[in-house]
Amino acid sequence: MAIALPRITRTAILILVAVCSQSGGQESEQPRPILPDPKLTPGDAFDVTKEDICVRGNARKVRNVTPALKRQVYARYGITRWKTGDYEVDHLIPLSLGGSNSIKSLWPQSTRTSPWNSDAKVALDRRLHNLVCAGKLDLRTAQQAVASNWIEAYKKYVGHEPKTFNPPESSSPDHEVWVNLRSGKYWRPGSRYYGKTSRGEFMTEIDALDRGYSPAGGTGQ
């Protein structure tokens, strides 16, 4: 049975949960997979052709991963605590190669491992997309390569190992905004309404834009 809480209490709980789960202040002791579990994430693709994917803006058009779905992905991998920026929920078969938003294609990819991390995966995704659209690689072959072992695919199609790097302690290109679900406007960190409207949800800014929300007042501040 749902318990009715005062608005201020609900807001405080929301902020507390967000802070505890995403910026705990301690280094996460959770596993950091560099390869997805094939049972959990075999990869999944839409029924699309090369002509469908080789269109500018295609990936942005089809991206649709809700915060709730991301939480499911983390839970499936046993990740209960993480800092913002530790992981990216990656499409194993990228959207740019026709990958779907099904949970079968999503996994939490480390941004902090080196050299095999989300930056390397993005480089592979881009390379495969270019090869497919140039007619040098079959779409299905590219999908299978990245789904079976993306690191091996990187070695085969990119050709050199990615550079190692020292990950920054806290960086978040995927920073979160607070979306007022009633108005459809979102607020960036630092705004007086960030995390404070009665009906809202945290999500990355790119997710907010993809779901049709827009920055409040044009800036979100």
Add this chain to the structure above:
Amino acid sequence: MPPNHKLTNLIKGRTVERSTGGAGKCVITFADGSALTIKSATTTPDLSGSVTAVFVGDDLELLFDNGSRHRFTLTNPGASAAVRDASGKVEYLG
């Protein structure tokens, strides 16, 4: 089930011309020639009216201006709905 603003904004106002089904999918063709394909085991209903809202979770629910609403259980959430325009160009996948 949450509203899907992306899909709602895309097909809101489009009028159903016909709906056909079979082999685990339903195809809803709109008057402008575009089509929404839903992979679902749900029997394809006889739809009519203009779309006013779309909700998507494990199911996909369509609301129409005539007050009717229809819910489809998705075969593979996240990969069961597609909208293509009259020329076959992808407008939405999800």
